[in-house]
Amino acid sequence: MTEKTLRQLSHQLGEALGQLGATVTTVESCTGGWIAKVITDVSGSSAWFERGFVTYSNEAKHQMIGVDNGTLETHGAVSEAVVREMAQGALFAASADYAIAVSGIAGPNGGSEEKPVGTVWFGFSSKLDGTVARHQLFDGDRDAVRRQATEYALQTLWEEFLKNKLDTV
Incomplete structure (x- = not known):
């Protein structure tokens, strides 16, 4: 996955949201604002x-x-x-139509047997x-886990929420 892939996904989301007259918000922990960026x-x-929203701490x-x-x-x-x-709270707080939430363990520290590094x-x-929730286990170092999480978030919003709606517009 490359910067080009992330750019393409972002453009695709933007076009779809624009056609639907809809807005999106993000609430991120392990990705630290990368999805919003x-x-x-x-x-x-x-x-x-x-x-x-970058909500890195529990507080x-x-x-x-x-x-x-x-x-x-x-x-x-x-x-x-x-x-x-997180997703429901961000949707309400931002008065948006869609919300993406992400929380995970990017590493290299913080993992456990139950929740290993790469759990997102x-x-x-x-x-x-x-609201739906999805779980993934990504490989690689901290940067790789965060990049994969960003791509997965954008791809899933597109595939599960927006793609089919465009057919009805």
């Missing part, structure tokens, strides 16, 4: 990118987008329950289609 590399993205997840402290304590930041709350959870939320 790639999206805003597209000229004119202010028409469809609402805002991005930021709670304060900025309302992730419940009990959910964080019970499941941990890298979990299906937390990314669902994604949440996708839509005002019309609800």
Whole structure:
């Protein structure tokens, strides 16, 4: 995966969101704003990118987008329950039509037997289609895990939420 691939995905999302008259927001932990950066590399993205949240700490997840402290304590930041709350909270906080949430362990430290380095959870939320969560285990160093997570997030929003909607416009 290359910068070119990320650019192409961002352009594709932008065109689709523009045609749908929709907006997207991001809430990122392990990617540290990389998804928002790639999206805003597209000229004119202010028409469809609402805002991005970088919620690296648990406190930021709670304060900025309302992730419940009990959910964080019970499941941990890298979990299906937390990314669902992240996506829903960002969707509400940004008043956007779609939200992408990501939380993971990019490494090289922080992994465990249960959640090894490369574990990333994604949440996708839509005002019309609800919220779904996806889990991936990526290989490579910190940069590779973050890059793969960024690509996966953009590709999944396109494939699972936007692609079919364009057929009905």
